[in-house]
Amino acid sequence: MGSKEVKAGGLFGLPAALMKNFWKKGTAEVIAFVLVLPFLILPIANTVNMLTDLVRYDTLRQAARQAVLRMEIEGGLTSDGLYSLEAFLQSKGIDLNKVHIDYTPYPVPYGEEVKIRIAMDTVMRRYTITLGGIKRVDENTQMVYGPISSVSKKYER
Secondary structure: OHHHHHHHEOHHHOEHHHHHHHHHOOHHHHHHHHHHHHHHHHHHHHHHHHHHHHHHHHHHHHHHHHHHHHHHHHOOEOHHHHHHHHHHHHHOOOOHHHEEEEEOEOOOOOOOEEEEEEEEEEEEEEEEEEOOEEEEEEEEEEEEEEEEEEEOOOOOO
């Protein structure tokens, strides 16, 4: 009796009737879905990472534009203006140790050019598909906004 079970058994010793039902109940679709799932998740993960990078870049852009407006009015970037710029960046969750700010210091005479450039070292993360599966690629790069310039409108008599 034991030899009949071995002869009738399929994969993992299951009887042929059970194996036939196993493949009929949609198991193949489930296995195919599990194999395709990484290809579906990959664009979503990359999109989220790219949006995160864009938010950080937009924060740099916003900070630089606010600073250049202040520099126009005050005739260069004062220490108070630099403090408020750094406080703004810090409030947005940016590590100041990774930020480098090039600017025209105060005082700048009326009609002269004021400039600011903000650069930040960052890691851009992406996911790619390789033969070994999904691979995370971290690229160390520098996000730069500027230099943007304007004209000093600070007039003293």
